[in-house]
Amino acid sequence: MKATTSIAMSCVLLLTCTYATKEAAKKNKKSKLYVPQIDCDIKAAKIINPEFIAKCPSGCHNAKFRVYGTDIYASFSSVCGAAIHSGIIDKSGGKILVQKVAGQSGYKGSYSNGIRSLSLPRWRESFIVSEGKPKKGVQYPSTLEYASSKSAPVKGGSVRKEYQTTAAPSPTTQEATTTPKPPVMTTVFVSTTPKPTTIPMTIHTTIVTKTATTVKPPLAVHKVRNVGSSNVHPAYSSVAAVASRQVQAVQGRTQNQAFRGTSSYASNGNSPRANAGIQRQEPVATFRKPASSPANLATETDLWKPGSSLFNTGFSSKEDLVPKPLEPVSQGNPNCKVDLSFLIDGSWSIGKRRFKIQKQFLKDVAQALDVGLAGPLMGIIQYGDDPSTEFNLKAYANSKDLKNAIEKILQKGGLSNVGKALSFVNKNFFEDSNGNRGGAPNVAIVMVDGWPTDKVEEASRLARESGINIFFVTIEGPDENEKQNVVEPNFVDKAVCRTNGYYAINVPSWFSLHKIVQPLVKRVCDTDRLVCSKTCLNSADIGFVIDGSSSVGTGNFRTVLQFVANISKEFEISDTDTRIGAVQYTYEQRLEFSFDKHVTKQDVLNAIKRINYWSGGTSTGAAINYAFEQLFSKSKPNKRKIMILITDGRSYDDVRGPATAAHQNGVIAYSVGIAWAAQDELEAIATNPDKEHSFFVDEFDSLYRFVPKIIQNICTEFNSQPRN
Numbered sequence: 103m104k105a106t107t108s109i110a111m112s113c114v115l116l117l118t119c120t121y122a123t124k125e126a127a128k129k130n131k132k133s134k135l136y137v138p139q140i141d142c143d144i145k146a147a148k149i150i151n152p153e154f155i156a157k158c159p160s161g162c163h164n165a166k167f168r169v170y171g172t173d174i175y176a177s178f179s180s181v182c183g184a185a186i187h188s189g190i191i192d193k194s195g196g197k198i199l200v201q202k203v204a205g206q207s208g209y210k211g212s213y214s215n216g217i218r219s220l221s222l223p224r225w226r227e228s229f230i231v232s233e234g235k236p237k238k239g240v241q242y243p244s245t246l247e248y249a250s251s252k253s254a255p256v257k258g259g260s261v262r263k264e265y266q267t268t269a270a271p272s273p274t275t276q277e278a279t280t281t282p283k284p285p286v287m288t289t290v291f292v293s294t295t296p297k298p299t300t301i302p303m304t305i306h307t308t309i310v311t312k313t314a315t316t317v318k319p320p321l322a323v324h325k326v327r328n329v330g331s332s333n334v335h336p337a338y339s340s341v342a343a344v345a346s347r348q349v350q351a352v353q354g355r356t357q358n359q360a361f362r363g364t365s366s367y368a369s370n371g372n373s374p375r376a377n378a379g380i381q382r383q384e385p386v387a388t389f390r391k392p393a394s395s396p397a398n399l400a401t402e403t404d405l406w407k408p409g410s411s412l413f414n415t416g417f418s419s420k421e422d423l424v425p426k427p428l429e430p431v432s433q434g435n436p437n438c439k440v441d442l443s444f445l446i447d448g449s450w451s452i453g454k455r456r457f458k459i460q461k462q463f464l465k466d467v468a469q470a471l472d473v474g475l476a477g478p479l480m481g482i483i484q485y486g487d488d489p490s491t492e493f494n495l496k497a498y499a500n501s502k503d504l505k506n507a508i509e510k511i512l513q514k515g516g517l518s519n520v521g522k523a524l525s526f527v528n529k530n531f532f533e534d535s536n537g538n539r540g541g542a543p544n545v546a547i548v549m550v551d552g553w554p555t556d557k558v559e560e561a562s563r564l565a566r567e568s569g570i571n572i573f574f575v576t577i578e579g580p581d582e583n584e585k586q587n588v589v590e591p592n593f594v595d596k597a598v599c600r601t602n603g604y605y606a607i608n609v610p611s612w613f614s615l616h617k618i619v620q621p622l623v624k625r626v627c628d629t630d631r632l633v634c635s636k637t638c639l640n641s642a643d644i645g646f647v648i649d650g651s652s653s654v655g656t657g658n659f660r661t662v663l664q665f666v667a668n669i670s671k672e673f674e675i676s677d678t679d680t681r682i683g684a685v686q687y688t689y690e691q692r693l694e695f696s697f698d699k700h701v702t703k704q705d706v707l708n709a710i711k712r713i714n715y716w717s718g719g720t721s722t723g724a725a726i727n728y729a730f731e732q733l734f735s736k737s738k739p740n741k742r743k744i745m746i747l748i749t750d751g752r753s754y755d756d757v758r759g760p761a762t763a764a765h766q767n768g769v770i771a772y773s774v775g776i777a778w779a780a781q782d783e784l785e786a787i788a789t790n791p792d793k794e795h796s797f798f799v800d801e802f803d804s805l806y807r808f809v810p811k812i813i814q815n816i817c818t819e820f821n822s823q824p825r826n
Contacts, residue, residue: 136244137197137234140181142167146229147177147810150247152202155234158182163193168814169219171209177202177227178810179219185231187217197234202227210529210564221567222817223637224672432500434474438627441479441495441538442471443531445523445548448484448514452551456612457513460549463615465505470623473501478627479537480504485523486516491530496537520554524561524597528568543635545626547573548597551612553580557590562597567821571599571634573626575618577609599634633740638820639672640679643697643741645733647725649749650686650716653778658802659715662748665774665805667710669746672813675703681741682706683733687725688718689754693732722753722783726760734769743769744816747787750802752780761787770819771795772812776802 137155142162158181167180175184185191185198193216206228211221236242444467446460464482471478479499482492492511498504527546532538546565553576562572574594580587590596598605604625607618625631646666650659666684673680677698684694694713700706726747734743745764764771773787775798788795794815797808 138244138246140246142180142182144181145178145810146175146181146184146200146202147227148249149181149200150249151243153200153240153242154246155197155199155236155242156181156246157197157234158185158191158195160193160195162186162195163216165218169217170211170222170225170814171206171228172212172214172219174203174206174209174228174230175219176206176209176222176225177229178225178814179229181229181231183217184219184229187212187214187219188231189215190231190233199232199234199236200229201232202229204228208568211567212564213560220818221564221821222814223569223639226672432472432474432477434477434479434500435472435627436476438471438478438623438629439476439539439542440545440626440629440632441532441542442481442626443495443527443544443546444480444482445489445520445527445546446482446484446511447518447549447551448486448516449518449551449555450486450515451518452513454513456551459612459615461508461511463619464508466616466619467623468501468504468508470619471501471627473498473504475499479539479542481531481536482508482511483523483527483531484511484514485519485526486514487519488516489519489523489526490514491536494531494536495539517555518550518552519556520548520550520593520597521556521558521561524548524558524565524572528561528565528570532568532570543629543632544568544570545573545632546570547575547622547626550574550576552576552578552584553588554593555589558593559590559596566599566634567637569635569637571632572597572605573622574598574606575609575622576606577612577615579608599632604631630740636740638817640674641740641742641820642673642680642744642816643734643737644670644673644680644682644744644746645697645729646682646684647729647745647747648684648686648694648713649688649720649722649747649751650718651688651720651751652717653720653751654715656715658750658776661802661805663710663713665748665809666746667707668806668809669812670706670710671703672809673703675701675706677701684710684713685725685729685732686713686716687721687728688716689721689724690718691721691725691728691732692716693728697733697737720749720751720753721755722747722749722787723755723757723760726757726764726787730760730764730767730769734764734767742820743767744772745769746772746774746812748774748776749779750776751778753783757783758786765789772815773797774805774808776800776805 137157139157139159140149142159142164143166162180162182163186167183169179169183169187170176171179171184173188175187181198181200182191182195185196186193190196190198205224205226207224209220209222209225209228211219213219444464446464448457452460468480471480473480479495481494481497483489484492493507498507524546530536531546532544534540538544565572574597576594585591594606595601607622609615609618629635648662648666654662670682673682675682681697682695682700683697686692686694695709700709726745729745734745737743761771769789771787771789773784773796775781775784775796777800779798781798784796784798785792797811799805799807
């Protein structure tokens with residue numbers, strides 16, 4: 103009986119435990135399934151959580167929900183818009199997983215899944231979007247924490263805490279999330295976009311077989327030229343190769359003396375040009391042997407060390423023990439400090455002989471540039487069906503080594519996909535890891551035989567927005583009968599940095615190419631005219647006009663100064679980049695500092711912090727006139743003049759006349775109103791369209807919300823400028 107009772111009790115306990123376990127599992131499952139919903143206009147910067155799952159509604163593909171970047175997005179992008187752009191969801195909405203990551207040095211715009219994302223040079227915080235599936239072992243929030251404003255201020259209120267740019271998130275996963283401090287803009291994040299591996303210097307061994315069989319390359323869809331030298335019978339190839347090596351040895355000795363502006367183009371001048379034909383190519387086997395790292399060649403010298411062993415040096419006589427003086431290595435032309443990428447045409451249409459002419463042209467340009475660490479650096483990309491890096495910017499630090507490397511380049515063949523090559527340059531070539539120096543303008547020179555076989559307009563636009571100065575050198579363009587085969591009419595004007603003729607050179611014949619060496623070098627080295635190096639963050643004179651009236655109060659005035667500092671530190675500040683000036687006004691006006699007073703970002707931020715609150719009346723119209731006379735009339739001709747006026751009340755004088763005069767003199771005006779500021783005056787001060795240039799908040803502590811919007815509008819306006 104006792105045994106039976108014991109068994110029954112055990113069964114009851116077992117059933118109870120099983121039921122409780124199931125109920126607990128159901129509760130846990132229910133809690134995991136709950137996903138918070140966000141609106142289409144919610145930006146990642148508004149959500150404090152570093153990692154979360156959310157549900158997007160339908161209809162977020164509208165163009166008004168701005169997106170910045172591709173794959174990695176700036177944090178003031180619409181979260182749901184970015185999810186559609188990346189293909190995680192469609193316009194009907196759905197669940198997504200969002201992870202905050204570090205700010206990027208550049209965001210590339212693109213068109214994807216019905217959404218056009220915009221480019222941006224830099225931002226402090228980023229995010230990535232993936233499928234809305236929870237990671238194992240990670241607890242996601244069921245309620246999202248939003249960045250909210252502080253309590254409403256009292257007019258002329260007490261001292262307040264300064265606004266902090268980024269709220270400190272509480273970690274919810276084991277994965278570290280980097281939140282950069284406001285003054286620092288150099289946090290590095292490993293992009294999901296694969297970067298190219300630098301191709302090492304290679305040694306090419308070519309074996310020419312004695313056979314009458316020839317291999318025909320793929321036919322290009324554009325003009326194919328018949329080059330005389332490519333039809334030489336294979337039996338004569340070995341003799342020609344020996345003669346060619348002897349000639350090259352003589353040329354090598356003469357070229358090492360001094361650059362005289364001459365080249366070997368003339369020797370090719372007797373080659374007749376046929377209208378069409380198919381290239382013949384001897385069967386070639388290519389072997390590549392990796393060489394030692396070519397980086398830092400300017401600092402590497404093979405010095406003889408006293409006391410070193412003869413067995414290690416290979417010397418054969420005592421005379422060899424006397425060290426020979428080293429040839430001085432040029433540090434480059436300091437008046438031509440540019441980072442230069444040549445995109446060379448390796449398509450089948452160019453043929454072998456013209457490909458050699460192209461290489462000779464590159465060697466002449468390298469000599470004329472005077473390559474060196476203190477001057478220009480040069481890398482080469484060859485394109486055909488696909489682009490590939492022959493060597494990057496840091497591979498060679500003097501013209502002699504660079505010319506030797508150019509001589510070893512082998513033709514790829516294929517089509518002339520220039521658009522694809524420009525995309526490759528924009529995404530991969532000008533990276534710090536490839537030798538990009540930051541302070542030197544980025545220049546891409548595209549060599550095109552005839553015309554491209556793909557479209558270049560979109561890839562060029564993105565490259566220009568990234569600050570790359572694009573030049574085109576076109577050789578032997580299409581005649582009247584061939585124009586119908588051109589994929590994209592007027593492709594040069596759609597691609598180059600400006601359409602004024604400065605960035606495009608057309609050469610009627612390959613045998614005239616040597617004539618443009620000096621003109622091209624002169625244009626590339628004139629850095630003042632490389633306008634595409636200018637971005638929205640490094641090409642403005644920004645003048646802040648700050649209301650210091652009695653109604654503002656000491657505490658709110660410090661909040662205004664923090665707002666001014668938060669905008670300023672987003673720009674690249676120097677005497678040649680963006681410059682900052684400030685005016686404070688009441689009934690009177692005071693120049694706090696001019697555009698040429700501070701030339702570093704830290705100096706500007708310190709100067710803003712030192713501005714003392716004045717107190718008085720509010721004469722905004724007189725302040726606009728004063729700011730134009732003391733700041734913008736002294737602005738540099740090539741700078742965009744931007745005025746950001748901040749006020750908390752109605753002006754005692756007229757603002758329309760001074761604002762109109764400023765607009766007519768090229769000043770782009772933004773107005774920011776707080777509390778009792780008059781909306782009609784804010785709109786009159788602002789440049790048209792006033793909705794994009796005027797802002798209003800009820801309280802000073804909400805000013806920080808306008809920092810991303812103002813930066814965004816400044817960059818959008820800059821990128822929409824005409825290119826003539």
